[in-house]
Amino acid sequence: MAKPLEVDEQWLERIADQVSGLSYGHVTITVHDGRIVQIDRTERTRFDASSQKQQAASDSIQQVKHREGQSTGESLRIVQ
Secondary structure, three states, X not given: OOOXXXXXXXXXXXXXXXXXXXXXXXXXXXXXXXXXEEEEEEXXXXXXXXXXHHHHHHHHHHHHHHHHHHHHOOOOOOOO
């Protein structure tokens, strides 16, 4: 038979602190022998599609600049 979980005010505050402000992610509470021994928080950061497209375009420009600079010995300046 499992022991009843012992939770005091301090652990409730710790759990509330970990959950507070979490937009995407999860909080894992580890219990050993009926006592909380650990709290893990994993937070995710999500980016919208337009941010990903902008980053991909920027990466492509950097790759072109690098390749053309190597082949001609000159640096390439791109003005947007």
